[in-house]
Structure formats: structure tokens, C-alpha cells
Amino acid sequence: MRILVTGGAGFIGSHLVRRLLANEQDHVVNLDALRYSGNLENLADVAGHPHYHFVHGDIGDAPTVEKVFKEHQAEAVINCAAETHVDRSILDPGGFARTDVLGTAVLLEQARKAGVTRFLQVSTDEVYGSVVRGHSKEDDPLAPRSPYSASKAGGDLLVLSYWSTYRLPVLITRGSNTYGPNQYPEKFIPLCITNAIDDEPLPLYGDGRYRRDWLSVFDHCAAIEHVLRHGEPGNIYNIGGGHELENLSVAEGILKHLGKPRSLIRFVQDRPGHDRRYAVDCSRLRALGCTPTVSFEEGLRATVDWYRSHEGWWRRIKSGEFRTYYQQMYGKRLREGTAG
Ligand code: DAU
Numbered sequence: 001m002r003i004l005v006t007g008g009a010g011f012i013g014s015h016l017v018r019r020l021l022a023n024e025q026d027h028v029v030n031l032d033a034l035r036y037s038g039n040l041e042n043l044a045d046v047a048g049h050p051h052y053h054f055v056h057g058d059i060g061d062a063p064t065v066e067k068v069f070k071e072h073q074a075e076a077v078i079n080c081a082a083e084t085h086v087d088r089s090i091l092d093p094g095g096f097a098r099t100d101v102l103g104t105a106v107l108l109e110q111a112r113k114a115g116v117t118r119f120l121q122v123s124t125d126e127v128y129g130s131v132v133r134g135h136s137k138e139d140d141p142l143a144p145r146s147p148y149s150a151s152k153a154g155g156d157l158l159v160l161s162y163w164s165t166y167r168l169p170v171l172i173t174r175g176s177n178t179y180g181p182n183q184y185p186e187k188f189i190p191l192c193i194t195n196a197i198d199d200e201p202l203p204l205y206g207d208g209r210y211r212r213d214w215l216s217v218f219d220h221c222a223a224i225e226h227v228l229r230h231g232e233p234g235n236i237y238n239i240g241g242g243h244e245l246e247n248l249s250v251a252e253g254i255l256k257h258l259g260k261p262r263s264l265i266r267f268v269q270d271r272p273g274h275d276r277r278y279a280v281d282c283s284r285l286r287a288l289g290c291t292p293t294v295s296f297e298e299g300l301r302a303t304v305d306w307y308r309s310h311e312g313w314w315r316r317i318k319s320g321e322f323r324t325y326y327q328q329m330y331g332k333r334l335r336e337g338t339a340g
Contacts, residue, residue, distance in 0.1 A: 001118075002027045003228075004074035006059050006107065007081030009034060011183045012122065012175075014042035016080060016221045017052070027051045029072045031065070032081065033058040036321055037184040041313065060103035062110060069114035076118035076228060077111050079104060082155075085186050086126075086148045087329055090272060093147035100151035105158050112168050119159070120171045120228050125213070125238065127153040127174065130275035137281045138174070138236040145273050160234075169233035173224055176240040176280055179299065180217030181306040185314050186325065189214075189300075192251050193307045194314050196260045203330055203337065206270035208248035211277040215241030216294035226290040237288065238280035243296035248340075250300075257304040265340025268333035 003020055007013040008030030020026045032038045034056060046052055053072065057064035059081045068074070081103060083089065083096045104121070111119050128136035129143030142157075144150040162168040179189040192202045223239040231237060251265055285291075307314060318326075 001025070001076050002029070002072060002074050003076045003078060004029045004031060004068060004072065005078045005080060006031045007038070007079070008032050009038040009040050009042055010080060011037070011042075011180075012178060012217060012220060013080035014182055015180065015217045016078065016224060017043060018046055019221045019225060021046050021049050021052055029053045029055060029068060029074060031055045031057050031059065031068055039182075042182045058103065059107045060098060062106050065107055065110040066113070069110055074114065075116055076120070077107065077116055078120045078122065078224065078228060079107055080122045082122070082152065084148065086146045087186070087271060088325075089146055089148035089151070091328070096147050096151040097154070100148075101154040101158070104155035108158060108162050108168070112162060112166055116168070118169055118171065118228055119162070120173065120224065120231075121156060121159045122224060123156050123172050123174045124149065124152050125174050125176045125240070125278045125280045126275065127156060128278070128280075131277050131279050135279045135281035136238065138238055138284055145275055156236075163234040171227050171231040171233065172236040173227050174236060174238050174280065175220050175223075176213040176215045176278060178215050178217050178220045180303055181310070182313070183217070185317060185322070188247065189250065189254070189303065190307060190314070192254045193258070193304055194318065196254055196258050196264055197308065197311075199260070199264065201266035201334055201337070202251050202255070202264050203266055203268045203334060204247055204251060204340065205268060205274060208251070208265075208267060208340075209246045210274060211244055211246055211279070213240045213279055214243045214245060214250070214296050214299075215239065215292065216299040219292035219294050223285060223290050223292075226288065227285070230288055235284070237285045238282050239285060240280040240282045241292050241296065242282075244279055245296070253300055254304060257301055262340060266334060266337040267340060268330070268337040
């Protein structure tokens with residue numbers, strides 16, 4: 001298949017591009033705007049692959065997207081391009097609506113014109129909102145609570161409308177909290193790992209007892225590929241890791257792997273509108289023949305090892321734009337925080 005992956009220089013996108021290129025029969029075009037978290041270093045090992053092509057551009061720019069479809073004859077699209085960090089969506093919601101809603105709208109329309117045979121939208125379990133008990137099913141009502149999750153929900157609804165209205169063969173995956181190598185260090189796990197390596201505090205929002213279901217990026221990408229090849233058009237598939245944990249336990253696990261003291265934990269002012277828990281029911285994906293294989297213990301250890309052995313990668317990020325963001329997000333919080 002000739003597959004257009006958007007946002008392929010990001011965290012999940014880059015793992016997905018590498019995975020698809022391992023299939024000899026697939027050709028991959030990566031369209032990425034290279035905003036703050038898009039990083040071509042993530043794909044340095046496959047940059048010269050004969051079946052790989054990179055295009056620098058934005059999914060919201062119709063002429064660019066149209067040109068990509070014309071030049072590369074993509075038959076399938078996997079839309080990984082998104083603004084994804086909840087905290088940043090609280091600071092600047094506009095950019096989230098632009099990329100996650102309007103960008104998706106432009107991409108969908110160009111995909112329809114090009115007559116693609118598959119359009120897979122990579123979405124999130126956050127669109128269901130906070131789930132105090134039980135597990136969200138694909139047909140549950142959407143109840144997003146942050147500008148990020150609301151923008152993703154808007155994108156999902158547009159994607160579904162292209163199925164009902166035009167019969168564009170769309171698929172949506174809703175993944176849970178993903179972790180692994182190459183994740184931008186604004187997210188909880190890489191932030192904690194890199195701070196702990198530097199003996200800096202690990203900021204835990206509120207009481208640290210918020211719960212997330214952790215999914216290895218390798219399992220997440222395997223599931224996306226499985227849905228692309230075997231999913232039923234018009235359907236949504238939840239993807240969970242099956243490892244639901246409190247943030248505090250995750251932070252403790254990281255400190256244990258690194259041999260660092262628990263005193264690095266710092267309870268800080270909570271995120272506004274912080275969702276207490278997400279949990280997805282993955283029986284539809286299991287029925288399609290896909291289950292996760294990486295245990296959290298094993299996945300976390302490998303992730304910690306990756307950050308330990310790739311200091312250049314994250315130190316370059318942490319010494320750039322990230323410093324201003326970190327100060328804005330954590331400066332006051334850490335000064336006023338309490339020890340764990
Ligand atoms: O559930 C899937 C979603 O998971 C993805 O759609 C999002 O793109 C991704 O960012 C993630 O959302 P979260 O808000 O759950 O991820 P984050 O890594 O920001 O936070 C994980 C948990 O850790 C959450 O309860 C907030 C908490 N946290 C986070 C940070 C960055 C802290 O306690 N301290 C922190 O410094």
C-alpha cells in the first residue's frame with residue numbers, strides 16, 4: 001500500500017512510519033509541519049529508505065495536501081498530526097482547534113477528492129471524558145473536558161461524518177496513555193525520567209492518585225496497523241494497554257528503575273479540569289485479533305534505559321524552547337509544592 005502518514009516525525013507517528021517501512025510492499029509518505037515536537041531525528045535511521053519520502057507541510061494547508069496526494073498517489077491515510085498536550089491546550093487552546101479540527105477537515109476533504117481506500121484517524125480515549133467507574137465503549141457519548149480532548153472529539157465527529165455522508169472508508173482508533181522511546185519530555189513519563197536522571201523534582205499534580213491506562217508505543221502502533229488492514233470502515237476501535245495505575249505508582253516505578261530517592265517526588269498545584277481516570281473497553285479490538293504484548297514493568301524499564309542512553313536527544317529538547325514552557329508550567333508550582 002502507498003500510505004500517507006501525517007505527523008510522522010512525532011512520537012507515535014515516527015514509530016508507526018518505521019513499523020510500516022518494515023513491510024517490503026508498503027511505501028510511506030510522511031507529511032509533517034515540524035512544529036515543536038516534530039523531530040526528524042526520530043527517523044534518522046530510515047531517512048534514506050527507498051520506500052520513504054518526507055514532505056514538510058501542514059495538514060491544514062489544502063494546496064500542499066492536494067499536491068502530496070497527486071504526487072505520491074497515496075491509497076491510505078493515517079492521521080497522526082495533532083496538537084496533543086493537555087497542559088499546552090490550557091495555555092493556548094486556539095492552536096488545538098486549528099490543527100485537530102480544521103486540519104482534520106482539510107485532510108479529509110483532500111482524501112475524499114483523491115479517492116483513498118482507507119482514512120484512519122488516530123484519536124484518544126480522552127474524548128470520553130473522565131470515567132469514574134467501568135470502561136468506555138466505542139459508542140459511549142463523548143464528554144471531553146479539556147480544549148485538547150474537545151478538539152480531538154471535533155475531529156472524530158468530522159471523520160465519522162465523511163462515512164455517513166460520502167462513504168469515505170474511515171476508521172478511528174482511540175488510544176490510551178502511550179509511552180516509550182522518543183516521547184517529547186513534556187509528557188508525564190519522559191518528564192519524570194529525565195528530571196530524575198538530573199536529580200530534579202518529579203511534579204505530581206494534586207494528590208497524585210489520578211489513574212491512567214498505560215500503553216506501550218509498540219503495542220499502540222501494532223494496533224493502528226492492524227485496524228488499518230483489518231478494521232471495518234465506519235468503525236471506532238479503542239486501544240488500551242491493560243495497565244491501569246495511579247500516577248504516584250508510575251513515578252515510584254521510575255525512581256526505582258533509576259535507583260533515585262522517593263524524596264524527589266513533589267506534589268504540586270493540580271491541572272485545571274484534571275480528568276480523574278480514563279479506562280477503555282478493548283473487546284472490539286480483541287475481536288479483530290489484536291491484543292497488547294508489552295507488560296508495563298518491561299516497557300517502563302526499556303523506556304528508562306532508552307532515555308538513559310539517549311541523553312543527547314532529550315537534552316537538546318530540554319535546553320531549547322522547552323525551558324520557557326517548563327518555567328511557565330512548573331516554576332511557581334514547584335516553589336510552592338510539597339515533598340512526597
Ligand atoms: O489518554 C491518552 C492521552 O494521554 C493522549 O491523548 C494525550 O495526547 C496525552 O498527552 C495523554 O494525556 P494525559 O493528560 O493523561 O497525559 P500527561 O502525560 O500529560 O499526564 C499523565 C497524567 O500525569 C495525568 O493524570 C496528569 C499527570 N501529570 C502530568 C504531568 C505532565 C502530573 O501529575 N504531572 C505532570 O507534570
